[in-house]
Amino acid sequence: MAPVTIRLHGAFSDFANGARRVDLDAATAGEALEALAVAHPSLRERLRDEHGVLRVHLSVFVNADDLASLDGDGTVLHDKDVVHIIPAVSGGGQ
Amino acid sequence: MAKSVAILVGTKKGLWVFRSGAARQRWRAEGPYFAGQAVYHAAFDPRDGETVWAGVNATWGGPRIEVSHDLGRTWTIAANPAFPAGDDRTFARTWHIEAGHASQPGVVWAGTEPASLFRSGDRGHTWEPVRSLNDHPEHAFWSPGGGGLGLHSIAIDPADARSMTIGISSGGVYDTTDGGKTWTNGNAGTRSPIPVPDDPYVLRCVHHLVAHPTVPGVRFQQGHAGVYFRPAGAAKWTERSKGLPTDYGFSAAIHPHDADTAYVIPLEFPVRQSPAPSVGVYRTRDAGKTWKRLTKGLPKGDLEVMREGLATDRLDPAGVYFGSSNGEVWASRDEGHTWAQVSAYLPYVLSVSTATG
Numbered sequence: 001m002a003p004v005t006i007r008l009h010g011a012f013s014d015f016a017n018g019a020r021r022v023d024l025d026a027a028t029a030g031e032a033l034e035a036l037a038v039a040h041p042s043l044r045e046r047l048r049d050e051h052g053v054l055r056v057h058l059s060v061f062v063n064a065d066d067l068a069s070l071d072g073d074g075t076v077l078h079d080k081d082v083v084h085i086i087p088a089v090s091g092g093g094q
Numbered sequence: 095m096a097k098s099v100a101i102l103v104g105t106k107k108g109l110w111v112f113r114s115g116a117a118r119q120r121w122r123a124e125g126p127y128f129a130g131q132a133v134y135h136a137a138f139d140p141r142d143g144e145t146v147w148a149g150v151n152a153t154w155g156g157p158r159i160e161v162s163h164d165l166g167r168t169w170t171i172a173a174n175p176a177f178p179a180g181d182d183r184t185f186a187r188t189w190h191i192e193a194g195h196a197s198q199p200g201v202v203w204a205g206t207e208p209a210s211l212f213r214s215g216d217r218g219h220t221w222e223p224v225r226s227l228n229d230h231p232e233h234a235f236w237s238p239g240g241g242g243l244g245l246h247s248i249a250i251d252p253a254d255a256r257s258m259t260i261g262i263s264s265g266g267v268y269d270t271t272d273g274g275k276t277w278t279n280g281n282a283g284t285r286s287p288i289p290v291p292d293d294p295y296v297l298r299c300v301h302h303l304v305a306h307p308t309v310p311g312v313r314f315q316q317g318h319a320g321v322y323f324r325p326a327g328a329a330k331w332t333e334r335s336k337g338l339p340t341d342y343g344f345s346a347a348i349h350p351h352d353a354d355t356a357y358v359i360p361l362e363f364p365v366r367q368s369p370a371p372s373v374g375v376y377r378t379r380d381a382g383k384t385w386k387r388l389t390k391g392l393p394k395g396d397l398e399v400m401r402e403g404l405a406t407d408r409l410d411p412a413g414v415y416f417g418s419s420n421g422e423v424w425a426s427r428d429e430g431h432t433w434a435q436v437s438a439y440l441p442y443v444l445s446v447s448t449a450t451g
Contacts, residue, residue: 011154042171046155049184050176055156087154 001025002079006036010087012047012058016040029062030073032083047085059086096450099407100165101415101436102146103423104133104445109148111166112436118413118427121436127169128152128160135402136166137191138449139217141199146449147172147218149188149204157187159204161218165449175204175212175221177228183208190402191218192248195255205245209236209262213274227260227268227277235296236265239318246401247303253310259303261315266298267331283330287319302346302401307408309353316346316358316401323356323381334382339369345404349429350412354381357406357414357430359399367396375404375416377430391433392424402445409450417443 006022013020022039026032037044048054060067061084062075077083101112101121108126127133131152139145146162148169159172177183187207194201202214204221211224236243247261256273259280267280281295290297299318306312311326320341322331335341342363349355358376362369372394374387397418407413414426421440426433 011152015155045158045174049156050174051179051184053184055154057153058155 001027002077002081004032004077004079004081004083006032006083006085008085012043012085012087015043015046017042026077028073028077029060029067029070029075029083032077033060033073036085057088059088060084061086096409098451099409099413100138100449100451101405101423101425102136102138102148102166102445102447102449103417103437103440103443104136104148104402104447105417105421105441105443106132107441109133109136109150109166110437110440112423116409118407118409118425121425123437124166127166133444134188135190135445135447137193137447138165139193139202140408140450141193141196143451145193145217147191147202147204149191151187157185157206159188159191159218159221163217165451170219172214172218173220175206175210175223177210177223178225183210183228187242187244189244189246190248192250195250196252197255201255203248203250203258205248205260207242207244209233209243209245209265211245211248211260211274224274226275227270230268230277232265232279232296236262237297239263239299247300247315249303249305249313251305251310252308257311259305259313261300261303263301264297264299264318266296266300267303267315281331283324283332284315284317284322285319285333301344304346304348306348306353307350312348312353314346314348314356316343318342321346321358321382325381332382334378337385338376339374343399344401345399345416347404347406347414350406350408351410352379355379355429356382357404359397359404359416361398366398368398373397373399373418375414375426375430375433388426388430388433390431391426393422397422400444402447403443405446405448407448407450413448415446415448417446419443 024035103110108129110125112121136148148160160169190205202218204212210228212221249259251257268277269280281298303315313324340360343360347357404416423436
């Protein structure tokens with residue numbers, strides 16, 4: 001387990017009653033997101049669908065790297081890593 | 095005696111609430127709630143007079159249902175409708191929310207995309223899939239229309255909580271008479287836009303379907319191909335498109351006190367604008383045998399009104415309301431005879447519903 005910080009940006013801060021920073025211990029990105037959902041239950045269904053898949057218009061970065069380019073939920077976290085929960089700049093289809 | 099009316103207007107960028115006294119002459123706007131987020135439908139609970147639900151289909155954070163127990167002033171997020179583990183479907187949008195039967199005060203129904211029905215037993219805070227419908231043997235035939243594959247209409251019979259009718263685009267009408275344990279195809283009598291050999295009555299594109307709120311058994315729908323009534327006890331729909339400028343449109347509303355009176359706003363296919371000469375609300379007073387075009391006070395232009403865009407209130411005389419894709423909301427407080435604009439310059443209007451209190 002590593003002490004890490006989660007930064008909530010934009011709408012995802014709104015869904016967590018305005019919280020912008022959550023400090024917690026986690027060994028992997030998946031554990032960090034689960035711990036975040038425990039700390040702020042209102043975020044659980046905003047982050048993942050009912051089958052556990054991360055929502056489409058959500059970007060998760062570990063420091064400066066997109067989780068999608070790392071090992072996904074299995075990405076190993078280290079002391080003082082920062083996990084960013086960011087509304088993706090995407091869409092525009094409607 | 096009702097003292098007030100609220101118009102709940104769902105748009106592509108939030109929910110507005112317009113409130114008025116029973117005279118319905120001046121409207122006070124509130125909102126937007128859920129600013130920037132698409133609200134496909136908002137629904138009022140006439141059983142408790144205070145609950146409102148909103149189907150918020152947000153880009154960020156995904157779809158969700160919000161619940162208010164103070165007529166829309168404050169909101170809490172419900173647990174999402176969810177498909178069970180192993181199901182390859184994922185809750186993508188809420189298309190319609192409907193308060194349950196008067197005898198079941200905690201029950202609420204939600205129609206979603208992909209086309210499925212969910213039931214809540216706790217006033218909309220948690221939801222369970224209705225697998226008898228969602229896994230109906232014909233569900234493999236259902237296929238998305240232009241707006242997606244949605245279950246968008248839920249009609250509950252006023253006399254019998256076990257009797258419900260739902261509408262799916264494209265899939266058509268399904269009826270239950272046992273509270274949702276079993277469902278039967280209810281498309282008989284409707285036309286397909288494209289003739290089908292040995293017509294199996296599946297893949298009908300119903301656009302909006304309603305039940306009368308007090309007269310048992312009555313159903314009314316606007317489809318992709320035709321306007322139809324189905325009286326109590328009838329096994330088939332009767333087409334009542336004659337007298338309308340087109341057989342195409344999305345919206346349909348029924349009079350709150352008279353089951354023979356109903357309203358549609360026909361559109362031109364495929365442009366989805368009102369046909370020449372300009373927008374008109376069409377009213378029947380004889381269950382669709384004849385139609386009258388109502389335009390007094392309406393603009394001389396074309397408007398587009400979507401499937402949830404037309405509604406009535408519960409007052410007498412009845413109020414009739416519609417919202418358009420160019421962000422206008424119009425109201426009639428005399429059953430459609432005259433019209434006045436409630437608001438303009440809103441985002442694209444997706445739904446109009448009412449709360450009579």
